[in-house]
Amino acid sequence: MTTASVDGAPRAPFTHVPDPVTRVVVRTEPSGRRDVLVIGPRTRASYHPSKHLDSCVQLRLRAGTARPLLGVPAVDLVGRAIPLGDLPSAHARRLAAGLLPLEPESVVPHLAEVLPGRLAPPDDSRAALLRRALAAMSPDPDDGRPPESVGESAHGLGVSERQLRNLFAEDVGVSPKHYARIARVRHILTRRSPAMSWAELAVSTGYYDQSHMTADFRALMGVPPASFFTGRLPAVQPCQAFGRA
Template sequence: MTNALADRALTVPDALRPWITGIESVGAGEELPASFAHVPDAATKLVVRVEAGGRRDALVVGPRTRASYYAEADRRVASCVQVSLGPGVVRPLLGTPAVDLVGRAVPLGALPTGAALQLSRKLVELAPEEMFAYLTELLPDPLAADRSRARLLRAAVDALSTRPDHAPAQVKDVARELAVSERQLRNLFTEGVGLSPKHYARIDRVRHVLTEAPRADWAELAAATGYYDQSHMTSDFRTLMGVPPRSYFTGRLPDPQPCQAFRRA
């Protein structure tokens, strides 16, 4: 099982880096796989799709808390651009809190806000480079009103993220370091990310395991990633991915489900 489309990461323009964490251009080749996986992802994404006949639409895909395995890829989609929104960007840009989008993939224009409808209409008219220029003009003003809150959320996200040289901190330690209560930190994450701090950290850590496991010793990876031991890593991986690491990396996966557009995860 593989991804249905070939992802190509694009460089995020400097002007968008405070608000956009990643951009992917996705194009379908002539041969699409029969099945594919969506791994857990804490980011909310804007997706602009182009069908083979040229029709364009805009979607918003909320955080995915667990992996999904699909069959029957949509062969009408020729390409799409995926824009990962940074922490705290969803409500200023779309007019809705991130928590309302968890586990959902919906037409952007179907969100119950004028901001989302206007953005949807604009994005389907623009080429990718024009879309980035439009977002550059649109994003700074909505975030300017509460920069201190945005900085606090980004600092917390950074502390709870996993990198090759950085295991995620404990939630209580992050709250103490940022001089907020754990309840305030949870509320900040729920509004700005859509997930609790603990759930965000679990997803980010499992995504790190997915990246590093093919070339790392699992016991060493578990220790470096902040798990108590390898069994703790295996348990967390199984919960989010549906299978233990060894099964996932040898292709023994859950039966895929039919791919349904706009399906609630």
């Protein structure tokens, strides 16, 4: 699990990039209103006008911890933002009740204190399998190894493709194929360099060619890579806090 904190107003507009991670967010508005949300995995980018918050603390949940902590499989959270206290798990309701009255600087210490006792003991074999699958289907920035296909990953892990899909639905929220697409696009967002041509970037990220990369990037980000990196973004949309994507 990792945490991140934001104070003050973000730059306008801001982009929510595709993200296969479930998050718990504690935010305080200028009016003093505070809420605790569960934000499910994002399958596509969205673009929004800036919104001023006095504070925002975000906890990114490691894959496989959504069900023991929140009481629901990750697939049920995809594209959704839900008040933490509305989830069925007693763990989730107690966590929400404990977080709501806290000042922002107390959120992270509180989480560090209470979360270990509220997470079910991990299934080490399942967790290890998931870690290996996630690594296999993600580009490796260190050695330039392209990600494996779903079939290659399943074979290398000694499981069927169906077993792999079920594992990802439960513990990640998206299919292995869509996870790989998100991982490749996020790799482009973080590794793009003027010194590397689009064609070189495409091959190093695991695409067949530049046109394959452009089509995939456009599908998830709403614009092709060249447009995104020169600031030609889609029109902003109001945030829909409790909708389903």
